[in-house]
Amino acid sequence: MKYLKQFSIIIAISFTAELIKYLVPLPIPASIYGLVLLFLLLCTGALREDSIKESAGFLVEIMPVMFIPAAVGLLGSWDAVRPILLPAVAMIVAVTIAVMAVTGRIAQRMIRSEEKRRG
């Protein structure tokens, strides 16, 4: 019954998250509400790590393949993309690298300087 229980809890949280999305008029998806909800349940001790651990681990591990169907679906937007293909690709490549570098460098510098201060 372990997996049935874990799966039921995860689906119940996902469903509750959908309800929250239905009630709150913000452009925030159910998955984000669900992530925050599960995080709060774990932090408050309402839910123990053991009651979802294995099923959550399975879902997180297979997550990369869940993006493939949507990406394959981009085939259908080819006509919309083609006119601005060059600026779009340049933009995506440049912005993604810039954001990674800025976030990563700032975080690393701040973490290290705080570690040094703490000694």
Added chain:
Amino acid sequence: MDSFASDSAFFGVALTLGCYWIGAALKKRFRLAIFNPLLIAVALCIAFLLVFRIDYQSYNSGAKYLSYLLTPATVCLALPLYRQLEKLRKNLRAILCSLIAGALTSMGSVLLLSMLFGLSHQEYVTFLPKSITTAIGMGVSEELGGIVPLTVAAIIITGIFGNAAGDLVMKLFKITEPIAKGLAMGSASHAIGTARAMEWGELEGAMSSLSIVISGIITVAAASFFAMLY
């Protein structure tokens, strides 16, 4: 072939998983950043559908069950985050500062490049939320009057590019701190980048998951301001 594919319940999932394994095998064999399993899987699936003249709808009638799991899987990202609660508390200032800087860099550089390329206002706001998670980005694009399907395309390509290029960018900019690597992946390439961060380690994955939420919220808050600038 198309009629079989559209009737089959497992064709889409089997093709997707098969292509992913080919990608994983190529990566293991060649150890090059370009051999990213996700990138290869997408390319192979598209090639397969084109060669055998199979409609996307036929493929997706089975493959949609993989997408279906995306919400519960994203919910479960809370677990690694909870396990790293201590690190989160201890580095809260660095985490928030770097994510704010990252979100501003994202929108600022989209602004700069839109001016440079002479894009229209509508094209500019279409790309504005491209670094954040799909559902939030769609909402932002719609609110600002962007072209929503194009925003979705930009978000997914950003994610896959980030997933594939992450290792190289970290090396290039000498980012070695696990927390910093996770934050960089999540803020630049949302959940798809997080999938890669999760393979680096639990701390990286947890920080990347956190970035999806925080960067999404910062972008929702700041996007309408950025939309007025061009």
